[in-house]
Amino acid sequence: MKKWMYVISAAAALSLAACSGGEKAEETEKATAKKAQTETAQADQTAKGQEHKHENGEPHDQTTCAFCEMKVYMMDEEMGQFTAKATSEDGETLFFDDVGCMLNYERKTEKPAKERFVRDFNSLEWIPFEQAKIQKTDVKTPMNYGYAFFKDEASEQEFTKAHAEAKPASAEDIDAIAKERYMKKMKMSEEKMDHDGQGHGHEESEHGEDGHSS
Known part of the structure; x- marks a missing residue:
């Protein structure tokens, strides 16, 4: 019985570790995507700001x-x-x-x-x-x-x-x-x-x- 309990506990630990690793990978992927989106938005805003400056500069x-x-x-x-x-x-x-x-x-x-x-x-x-x-x-x-x-x-x-x-x-x-x-x-x-x-x-x-x- 103890042997089976050990096997079950080990399997559960591995499963938990896999889930945790998957969640971390997903979080990292989301963070990377968000960062890229932010940088793109900032670049677009800068470009628009420069365009506005050129068109309206006096x-x-x-x-x-x-x-x-x-x-x-x-x-x-x-x-x-x-x-x-x-x-x-x-x-x-x-x-x-x-x-x-x-x-x-x-x-x-x-x-x-x-x-x-x-x-x-x-x-x-x-x-x-x-x-x-x-x-x-x-x-x-x-x-x-x-x-x-x-x-x-x-x-x-x-x-x-x-x-x-x-x-x-x-x-x-x-x-x-x-x-x-x-x-x-x-x-x-x-x-x-x-x-x-x-x-x-x-x-x-x-x-x-x-x-x-x-």
Whole structure:
């Protein structure tokens, strides 16, 4: 009888150990899955936070253009509707006083932006540059590029009704003008070096053709 009791007790102990081991394995599996789920959620939240920051980030009163180093106008300032911005591959947000500077910054650094944004002329909200509707106008812009941007046809029509001289334009049109100015600037910089640092012509170009209003 004692022998049978010993066998039964041993079997029960083994069964209990197996159950305990199974429960621990299940708990470990659940904990691992929960940790992975938490990490994924945190990563998604971080990504959403960064996206939100890029889409809604604003310049402050001391922000200068990443290309020409002139003042970048804030949303509520005159000509603030012409401010542009871009995000780099490493998450940096760069501001520009006019759209041509944004394109020439990429031309100068040879680093394509991850995203580009311009403001809707009427609502002042940020919109992707590649999706914006564009009008070439006689309206004064910070660097005299003269382009206004719109999020949709309704916003565009609201502008064209008040600006009969406006004409449709494309991103390629803007880039062609920006490139022309950039090459001219590079040529003047070379001439400046050839004339012992006397850069009067270069200075006049930057603050005459492209310069901000005082």
